[in-house]
Amino acid sequence: MNLLTFLFMAPPAEGGSDSGFTSLIFMGAIFVVFYFFIIRPQSKRQKEIQQKVSEMKKGDKVVTSSGIIGILNTIEDDSVLVEVGNNVKIRFLKTAITDVNPNKPAKKEK
Template sequence: MNILLQAAAGTGSGMGTSLLMMVAIIAVFYFFMIRPQQKKQKEVQRAREAMKVGDKVVTAGGIHGRIKEVGDSWFLVEVADGVKLKFEKTSVFASSSDVTTP
């Protein structure tokens, strides 16, 4: 009989334990998934801001070229002699020196 009474009295602490577990899971997600992604985005943004005229770049579509002009939100990239294309800064992912070739 005492065992049944103890089991019934112990169910009240389940709410606090569940809340604690939920907070722990959210913290794990933040530190192992969200925070590293934010760091990577900041690093990519800094790399884009550091790109200047003359840098070799690769776009999201895999087009290789050299920056000829830099605007507020775009790059003018020369992909061949006399062929210049305008790309949004967000579509330029890396400089050619950062890309490894197989």
């Protein structure tokens, strides 16, 4: 007999029904780990950002998703006007704001 014939005639591995149950438990454990270490903290952080964005006011320091830091000048329904320099203002959607820092003093450059 050659090797190929021997491999095809080999009996199935023992514990076939137990290995399916073990795989199911392992997959469930992976999902639980992903949920508690990735999904849950991310959704919590996103809710905090949404709350900060809804409570922001003129003069707050903001950071956008593109990394632009500025001071809020005007707040409208779905957009804001952010001052990023001396008389330089940029309009952003509220969804582009990733952080609001009302406790940090906003410094105006002269």
